[in-house]
Amino acid sequence: MIVLGIETSCDETSVALVEDNKVIANLVYSQILTHKKFGGVVPEIAAREHLKKLPALFNQLLSETQVDISQIDGIAVTKGPGLIGALLVGVSFAKGLALRYNKKLVGVNHIVGHVYANYLAYSELKPPYIVLMVSGGHTLILKVEREGNIRLIGRSVDDAVGEAFDKIARLLNLGYPGGPEIDRVAKLGNPKAFHFPRPKMYDADYDFSFSGLKTAVLYEIEKLKKSGISELPTNDLAASAQEAMIDVLLYKVTKAAKDNNVDKIVLAGGVAANSRLREKLNEFASEIEFYIPPLEFCSDNAAMIARAGMELLKKGIDDGLMLEPVPNLFEMNEIIVGS
Amino acid sequence: MIVLGIETSCDETSVALVEDNKVIANLVYSQILTHKKFGGVVPEIAAREHLKKLPALFNQLLSETQVDISQIDGIAVTKGPGLIGALLVGVSFAKGLALRYNKKLVGVNHIVGHVYANYLAYSELKPPYIVLMVSGGHTLILKVEREGNIRLIGRSVDDAVGEAFDKIARLLNLGYPGGPEIDRVAKLGNPKAFHFPRPKMYDADYDFSFSGLKTAVLYEIEKLKKSGISELPTNDLAASAQEAMIDVLLYKVTKAAKDNNVDKIVLAGGVAANSRLREKLNEFASEIEFYIPPLEFCSDNAAMIARAGMELLKKGIDDGLMLEPVPNLFEMNEIIVGS
Amino acid sequence: MKVFSIDTSTPRVVACYFDEEKKIMIELDTKAKHGIQVSQVVEKMKEVDFANLDVIGIGIGPGGLTGLRVGISFCLGLGIKKKFVQISSLKLIAMNALMFNGYIGVVRKAREGYLYAGLYHSENGKLQTIVEPFIESIDVVREKFKEVVSNKPALILGDGAENFKDIGIVLEEPKYSEFNLPSARNLYLLTIEEINSNNFVDALHIEPLYLQKSIAELNFEKKQRQLQQMQEK
Amino acid sequence: MKVFSIDTSTPRVVACYFDEEKKIMIELDTKAKHGIQVSQVVEKMKEVDFANLDVIGIGIGPGGLTGLRVGISFCLGLGIKKKFVQISSLKLIAMNALMFNGYIGVVRKAREGYLYAGLYHSENGKLQTIVEPFIESIDVVREKFKEVVSNKPALILGDGAENFKDIGIVLEEPKYSEFNLPSARNLYLLTIEEINSNNFVDALHIEPLYLQKSIAELNFEKKQRQLQQMQEK
Amino acid sequence: METSSQPRIELGILNEEELKSVAKRFASCLSDGDILILSGEIGSGKTTFVRGLVTGLGCSEHIVTSPTFTLMNVYSCIKTVYHIDAYRLNNLEEIFYVLEGEIEEKDGIFVIEWGELVKEFFLEDFITIIFEHVDEGHRKVSITADSGRLELIRRCMHIG
Amino acid sequence: METSSQPRIELGILNEEELKSVAKRFASCLSDGDILILSGEIGSGKTTFVRGLVTGLGCSEHIVTSPTFTLMNVYSCIKTVYHIDAYRLNNLEEIFYVLEGEIEEKDGIFVIEWGELVKEFFLEDFITIIFEHVDEGHRKVSITADSGRLELIRRCMHIG
Ligand SMILES: Nc1ncnc2c1ncn2[C@@H]1O[C@H](COP(=O)(O)OP(=O)(O)OP(=O)(O)O)[C@@H](O)[C@H]1O
Ligand SMILES: Nc1ncnc2c1ncn2[C@@H]1O[C@H](COP(=O)(O)OP(=O)(O)OP(=O)(O)O)[C@@H](O)[C@H]1O
Ligand SMILES: Nc1ncnc2c1ncn2[C@@H]1O[C@H](COP(=O)(O)OP(=O)(O)O)[C@@H](O)[C@H]1O
Ligand SMILES: Nc1ncnc2c1ncn2[C@@H]1O[C@H](COP(=O)(O)OP(=O)(O)O)[C@@H](O)[C@H]1O
Ligand SMILES: [Mg+2]
Ligand SMILES: [Mg+2]
Ligand SMILES: [Zn+2]
Ligand SMILES: [Zn+2]
Incomplete structure (x- = not known):
């Protein structure tokens, strides 16, 4: 056909x-x-x-x-x-x-x-598998149960993760698009310098919420400014915020896989390019097979x-x-x- | 319904x-x-x-x-x-x-x-039967074989019989519509005074042709005029022409009934009012049942x-x-x- | 209010439907018979609830007799017990020149040598009927027009316009033959106008604007008159 | 020659089809989205052989951007490797007053305070473009119109007409808002005209008459200029 | 006969078969929009002529019947033939009513029996076929038309 | 803030639940064609306010997501709510492009986050809700509009 x-x-x-x-x-x-x-x-x-x-x-x-x-x-x-x-x-x-x-x-x-798109990259890929779609517009977990049956099992209830990256980058006076910028400077910072909330992380569902994170970052910045420091620890803030987001994403998507007895996860969307995210996948490599289709x-x-x-x-x-x-x-x- | x-x-x-x-x-x-x-x-x-x-x-x-x-x-x-x-x-x-x-x-x-219309007049009427439709526009023999199956088995290949009545009436300077006029004066004339052709009478099919009759009447009139008579024998001409038409009609319709093993004939159309036609039906009354629905x-x-x-x-x-x-x-x- | 309106006085069938929600305007010129074109128009209006129309507008002519009767008898069936408004088919054509400031003559071919004619005047979008539709020979129409128009600005529409170049502007480009035909939009405007003026009629009082008794009838009357005159002598 | 033409620059979608045999003209104003109205128009043209069109006419604006793009991209898909003619959507509205002898200004609301405007002149059915479509604030449009029209006869059409009563006739009856919208017949006439003048373009050269770069673009250019000026100092 | 002074083609005195075959040949000289007026008394062979004509256009002669009742028969042959009988029509106005729609289209051949009654209706040039009784088996048939057209017919039918 | 000199209704310093419930009450004061401009910094509670608003119109708050990506979400509640995020829009021209068709119809309520960026677009009177950060759990919320409209809102919400 x-x-x-x-x-x-x-x-x-x-x-x-x-x-x-x-x-x-x-x-x-x-x-x-x-x-x-x-x-x-x-x-x-x-x-x-x-x-x-x-x-x-x-x-x-x-x-x-x-x-x-x-x-x-x-x-x-x-x-x-x-x-x-x-x-x-x-x-x-x-x-x-x-x-x-x-x-x-x-x-x-x-x-x-x-x-x-996955079938074009991996013609051998067979359901069941989980898809984590993380882009500027979407933060979704999809379960592909069998050929032709796709079920939305989790999503961001407010801002998409890419959107959160962008908005936080803006708060930190980084450029647009914010994702790559944060990715870049986060490498120079300490992801544990600040502890930002991981909203909905331990909820029973597979939904996300990234709206609160930007607020938390905002307040941290204000607090720091009030404390009279000369220069914002941008790298640390970026690294910590990024860490919070990636923690939630990975925790939830692997939970979704386990709960559904699925051992394959496909990552899609622009945020999947994030180097910290890819790095952390290794932690799960023994139990779960990750597919990251080529950018094309x-x-x-x-x-x-x-x-x-x-x-x-x-x-x-x-x-x-x-x-x-x-x-x-x-x-x-x-x-x-x-x- | x-x-x-x-x-x-x-x-x-x-x-x-x-x-x-x-x-x-x-x-x-x-x-x-x-x-x-x-x-x-x-x-x-x-x-x-x-x-x-x-x-x-x-x-x-x-x-x-x-x-x-x-x-x-x-x-x-x-x-x-x-x-x-x-x-x-x-x-x-x-x-x-x-x-x-x-x-x-x-x-x-x-x-x-x-x-x-027959069913509205004779609800007991049942096929098979033959219909002779003789009007200003139509000269048809229809065979109603069974409920809902009507077959056209014969028709005038040229002028309708009513039309022939009208055109001949015109040749004879009678009024319009010609049918009733000819019917009236024919009663005063001799149907055997002239012998007009009975076209297609003995053909195998059930078709009619009335176009030639008007010509025959025309030539008869011209012949009579040339012969120098003082007054046209209008009544005889009308009676003879009418006789020719009725002969053909009755011969063909009864033949159609016999050939098809049908013993019922329904007459319809204005020409069915012709008194000579009705008179001559009696000749067949022993073998065939004629239905002439009320004018309504x-x-x-x-x-x-x-x-x-x-x-x-x-x-x-x-x-x-x-x-x-x-x-x-x-x-x-x-x-x-x-x- | 749900309104359907149609004109079948020319080879082009034009129709419109409108209610508070929508307007649909259709013009068909498919060379099919009027009956088919009317049905095609209706098919193209499948969004319309024909069971519950409030008003039906009909172009009553003058124009092609068969077409008119097809349109009118269709509407009569469609509108049993509903309100009707009647639209003059010549005024409908005059509307094509609504924006012309001056006289608008409409002349459509009737039987050989005769024209259906009407004379209108428009100013700033207000169209008035000056001479109601009539049928006359070309020369008589010309005289009637001349009398009224004198040398004031005039425009002549209709398939008989070419005979009137001495009286007003005639659109000669072939494409502008469009303006000799009715349009759905103008049908809509005239329908609205009749409704607003409360010019409703009921089904039994609708009659095409034949403008001429059938000539057979005229001949009969003439013969009767001759007979009378002879008897009187 | 089989020709299909459509204008989607206003809430009313108008379209026509014609060949040697037939003409079909449709105007739809159903409050449905442009995409749906275009499809409805096509559904109403089931007698048309869309596989074998020879020419496609497109109203290219100015007008509602989304509507325009829907109509144009639809036509581009429909007309791959066919000939196109482009119709000015403002001229299309000016055609509503073709029979008016004098200036015809067309003004359609664009973004707040701005108008799409074009100025035309018609005489005995010949319409000429005097000022090509442009976008400006009401006052600038008025000045431009005034300059040309002086005190000669003028008529103003379009949903922005009310601002121009000092310059020309404005049709104020509500029903005449029809004349602020395009008509299928006039689309037909302009399409014929473009075809006769051999003004064919191919798919890759069709572009809506946006008349304004997106303001974002303008702002960017402005900023660039400011930057340059600062650097030069 | 009003047309007697006009130029005419005499087709001679013909029996029925000859008349039909002349009509058949004549059919090929016609084009869309042509109007034939068949003029002659009752029984003079007008309908018979039409029978011959349609065979020249690829139809069977049996499709032709008298159109007196329905006023117009339409035969879809190679060209469409409109077969009209003006006998019951009273005048040119009536024929206008019958023909109105069809004649505008001009995409067929119009054959009108008793058409001399309604000649004035036509602006178009028409061809008149005149039928005269000779005896029971023969009719005198002739054609009149404007001289240009007549010449064309002469050539088309290979007559002198 | 440019609107600070205008008359305004102070809704006070609210926690998240209070903010949502104020929005819910406020919903009943709106009619078709109303335009709400939500003005305030990142995280100041604009989207949260919309969540409350839709519950006042018979919808679940969960249907509300950030419209930043699609620019406009449409919620079919008792009244239709057009939820627009002008954050990615650059100026009033852009909002014109987004709203063009919809706003002509006037058959819904238009709620525009970051709407202060594009205020000049509207000829219509609009209502502005101003959100200010107080602390992590609280936002100061106030309403401005022309004084007549403000008075109506005051009554409808039973304030002072
Ligand atoms: N290295 C990165 N780390 C985190 N986020 C990133 C990175 N690179 C890009 N992004 C984010 O990804 C988003 C862009 O992704 P993508 O191109 O898939 O989005 P889109 O085209 O807007 O979305 P969609 O596929 O849903 O239409 C932006 O929000 C951007 O900031
Ligand atoms: N007594 C009669 N004898 C012969 N013919 C008659 C007689 N009375 C009427 N006719 C003829 O019948 C014809 C009228 O019949 P009718 O009323 O059935 O015809 P129509 O309505 O023209 O035909 P149709 O039923 O086919 O529509 C006319 O031709 C008329 O001359
Ligand atoms: N009193 C409050 N009102 C509104 N939001 C609050 C409040 N307190 C905390 N929050 C949090 O602040 C964030 C507001 O985000 P959101 O409504 O998306 O803001 P915006 O749309 O203005 O960017 C949410 O995470 C919300 O939980
Ligand atoms: N030479 C002839 N040509 C035509 N018809 C003839 C001829 N000889 C005899 N006839 C007969 O004359 C009649 C002519 O009738 P028709 O063609 O219907 O005449 P019309 O239509 O002129 O009234 C037919 O019955 C036909 O058989
Ligand atoms: Mg005959
Ligand atoms: Mg928001
Ligand atoms: Zn995508
Ligand atoms: Zn009958």
């Missing part, structure tokens, strides 16, 4: 052709440089860039692969979560294509896409959307022209059956 | 409610007086009159019967053959009703309606349309809004399965 995938949920424009577990082509245009100068993803600019790049990227896909559209079995497009303006470009383009070529059209949950499939791309959409198409699903993007696709306790 | 019937194919506006073989109400407004002054049915005027009378007639039907439209099982309307402008009024009105009340809509062949069900009416439509509705047929009238609904050799 050959599926065309389209991804425009945030700041990567991507189109791909996937045949079963094989990526025929996966073209990604990253807008990161465009946004960098603004200090964050500007939704309006993201949408403009998608519109500008998508047709050219699509033409390139056709000419590079020499695949004729008549050969494809369907079109898969990210329907959310994501920036509404950005999602709309991909979805509307996909609708036009579906109408023109009379193809089935399925809307794919971006997160489910990330899960299916870990960052946003259309191949994973095509792969996930394939499951929907196999089931005969066709969302047709009434497909609409859903920017906040998650609701608490929702069960995502991705296929 | 309750069915609303609507008939506007020629010069009678009619609506009816029929429940099984029972006529709840059958309202007919005849435009005959409106047209008489013009010397023929004027299509445009017929259409105008239908449009003017139909809504009032429909309102009257509802108030007289106290039947609520929600109770009916469907709407049956004449779709042809007939005058296109006239048919359109009934069909369009029926479409509007069907849309408003969300009812099934079936288009009924007017001729099939005439056949089903023999002339155009909506009850017969409702009754015929009922058969279509029972089969689950719904023509919906794409129903369109077909002014010349017949094609040679077409099998009409009216229900």
Whole structure:
């Protein structure tokens, strides 16, 4: 089965052709440089860039692969979560294509896409396994029980972990994006210098809360300032805050694995690049196998959307022209059956 | 099953409610007086009159019967053959009703309606039987083999018999409509005075041809005029021409009955009123039973349309809004399965 | 208020539906018969609750007789016991030039040599009927128009416009033949106007604006008159 | 030639299809999202062979950014490797007053205090663009309009028209808010015009008429300039 | 006959089969939008001519019946044939009502029996076929039209 | 803080539960089209306030998450709540892009964190809630709006 995938949920424009577990082509245009100068993803600019790049990227896909559209079995497009303006470009383009070529059209949950990305990297990977998705927008624990059954078992009830990194970096006057900055300076600091709270760590569920951490850091900074020190111990603060977050993440995800008798954990999302996080994985290496897919499939791309959409198409699903993007696709306790 | 019937194919506006073989109400407004002054049915005027009378007639039907439209099982309307402008009024009105009340809509062949009219007059009538339909527009032999199966087995390949009556009346300077006039003067004439051809009489099929007869009469007239007589023997000419037509009609219809082992013949249409025709039926009375339904069900009416439509509705047929009238609904050799 | 309105006086069937929530406007010119085009329009309005319309608007002509009757009889069936408003199909075409400040003549071909005609005047978006629709030969129409318009600004619309270049502006580019046809939006505007003016009629009083008795009828009357005159002598 | 054209620059989605055989014009104002309205329009065009269009017309704005992008990206998908023509969404509104002889100003609300504006002139059905679409504050738009129009006849359309009563006629009856919105017929006319003028573009060169860089971009540029100036000192 | 002074093609005195075969040949000289007026008395062979005509357009002659009752029969042959009988029509207004929609389209051939009654209706140039009784088995048939058109027909039918 | 000179309702120094319950009461004083601007530093309790607010509109507080990533969360409670985080927005133009369609409809309540960044966008009168850090467990919360509206809120919340 050959599926065309389209991804425009945030700041990567991507189109791909996937045949079963094989990526025929996966073209990604990253807008990161465009946004960098603004200090964050500007939704309006993201949408403009998608519109500008998508047709050219699509033409390139056709000419590079020499695949004729008549050969494809369907079109898969990210329907959310994501920036509404950005999602709309991909979805509307996909609708036009579906109408023109009379193809089935399925809307794919971006997160489910990330899960299916694993099959493109590790075709041998078999459920059950746990996914920890840690990015700027999402902090989730997913349980993949069996092929095609994905269940959301934990999530941040407030800020995403990437968001916490960014906000704390801001409090510490570090640059944007905050994650890599904190990662960098934390190496120079002492993770035990301050003890920040590990909220919800010992709760029975697998949810996270990172909103309190930023407050704790804020108050620590204020306390230090009041104490009259000449220079903030930025490195120590960053290291300690990072330590708190990673502790919670690892504790909870390994607990989720154990509770569910699962011995495989897949890490996904930008925060998975964090060096301290990777370092600490070793502590569990004897009991648990960790998969960290290569960045190509870990960052946003259309191949994973095509792969996930394939499951929907196999089931005969066709969302047709009434497909609409859903920017906040998650609701608490929702069960995502991705296929 | 309750069915609303609507008939506007020629010069009678009619609506009816029929429940099984029972006529709840059958309202007919005849435009005959409106047209008489013009010397023929004027299509445009017929259409105008239908449009003017139909809504009032429909309102009257509802108030007289106290039947609520929600109770009916469907709407049956004449779709042809007939005058296109006239048919359109009934069909369009029926479409509007069907849309408003969300009812099934079936288009009924007017001729099939005439056949089903028999059940309203003779509820005991059972197939097989033969129908001879002789009117201004049609000269047909139909075989009703079994319930719901009507087969066209013979027809005029050119002019209808009523048309021949009318055209010959014109040649003889008699009034319009010609049928009754010829009937009247023929009683005063000798049917054997002239021998006019009986075209197709001994052919194997059950078709008729009346076009040649008018020519024969024309040439006879010219011959007589040339011979220098003072006054045309109009009565003899009329009687002889009428005799020719009736001979062919009766010979062929009784042949059709015998060939098909059927002993019942139903006569329908305006020409069935011809007194010479009725007189000559007696010659066959020993072998064949003739049915001549009362004028009420023999002339155009909506009850017969409702009754015929009922058969279509029972089969689950719904023509919906794409129903369109077909002014010349017949094609040679077409099998009409009216229900 | 749920309102459906339709005009079938020309080969182009135009229709609109509106309520508090939505407006749908459709124009169809598929060369299909009027009956089919009406049904196609209805199919395209599947969001509409036809069982519960409050008001039905009908273009009553003048115009193609068959088309008119199809539209009107359809609406009569659809609107049994509902309120109706009647829309003049010529005024509907005049609305195409609503923004023109001056006289607007509408002339549509009737039978050979004759025109359906109406004369309107518009100023700043206010359209007034000056001469109600009538049918006359081209020359008589011209005289009637000339009389009223004199040399004031005028625009002539309709498929008979080419005969009136001496009286007003005529849009000659082929694409502007669009302006000789009704539009769904203007149907909407006129329907609103009739509703606001409370010009409701009931089903039994709706009649197409034939403007001419069928000529057969006229001939009959003429013959009757001749007969009478002969008898009188 | 099979042509499909659509404008999504306002809450009303208007579209037309035409070939040698038929014309279909649809206007939808259902308060649904643009994406849904576009799909609804397409559903209503089931007689259209979307696989074999020859030309696709797109309203490129200015107007609501999201709506525009929905319409344009839909058309880009639909028209891969086909010819496109671009329609100005303001000119489309100006066409509503085609029959007006004089200046036609179109002003549509942009962000608070700003208007999208364009100035046109029409005479006997010939519409010319006098000032190409721009975005400015109400006062600047007024000055620009005043300069050109002087005291000649003018009509102002668009949801920002009320501010311009001193410059031209403003249609104040609520029902005439219709004239502030695009129409399918005028989309058809402009599409024809672009095709006849051979103004084809290919998919890669289509861009909405944003008229304004995103303000974030402008702010960035401003900051860069300030920085440079500081460094120069 | 009003058309007698016009130029005409005399097709001669024909028996029924000849008349039908002339009609068949004639069919190939027609194009969409053409209007044929069949003029002649009762029984003079107008409908018979139409039978021949449709065979020239790939139809069976049996599809032709008298359109007196329904006023217009439509035959979908290689070209669409509109077969109209103006006999029951009273005047040109009536034919206008019958033809209105169809004739606008101009995508077929219009054949009108008793069409001389309603000639004034047409702005279009039309071709008139005139049928005259000779004897029971023969009819005199001729064609009139404007001279340009007549010349074209002459060539198309390979007549002198 | 630019609004300090405006009339305001001081809701006092509140712990987290109090803050949420004040927000819940406050919810009943809102109607469709209202715009709430939540103004205060990181961690000052803006999102927490939204949690309380939605419970006053019949929703569970758990549906509220940070809208920083998707920029706008929509909660379908008794009234629709549009929860916007302007943190990543750079200016009023950006919020225009985010809100454009929705705010035209006016059929919901708009709650905008970091809204002070984009106040100039609104022609509409809006209500500003100001959050100030007191200590780890307490926040000072006050409301400003035009004086008429403020009076209505005062009555609705049974304050003074
Ligand atoms: N080394 C790092 N350590 C911690 N956080 C990091 C690191 N590198 C990146 N991040 C954080 O990861 C986030 C970006 O991740 P990613 O690119 O997956 O996010 P996204 O594209 O915003 O999210 P999504 O995949 O959910 O659409 C930012 O919040 C960034 O600060
Ligand atoms: N006594 C009679 N003898 C012969 N023919 C008659 C007689 N009375 C009427 N007709 C002829 O019957 C025809 C009218 O019959 P009818 O009313 O059934 O026809 P219609 O309504 O035109 O036909 P249809 O039922 O096919 O729609 C006319 O041709 C008329 O001359
Ligand atoms: N009195 C209080 N009101 C609100 N939040 C409080 C209070 N005391 C402590 N907190 C904590 O402060 C944090 C406020 O975070 P949040 O509501 O996300 O702030 P913001 O949205 O303003 O950034 C939460 O972790 C919350 O538990
Ligand atoms: N040479 C001939 N051409 C045409 N018809 C003929 C000829 N000879 C005899 N006939 C007969 O004359 C009649 C003509 O009838 P028809 O074609 O219906 O005439 P119309 O339509 O002119 O009234 C037919 O019965 C036909 O068989
Ligand atoms: Mg004949
Ligand atoms: Mg927050
Ligand atoms: Zn992602
Ligand atoms: Zn009958």
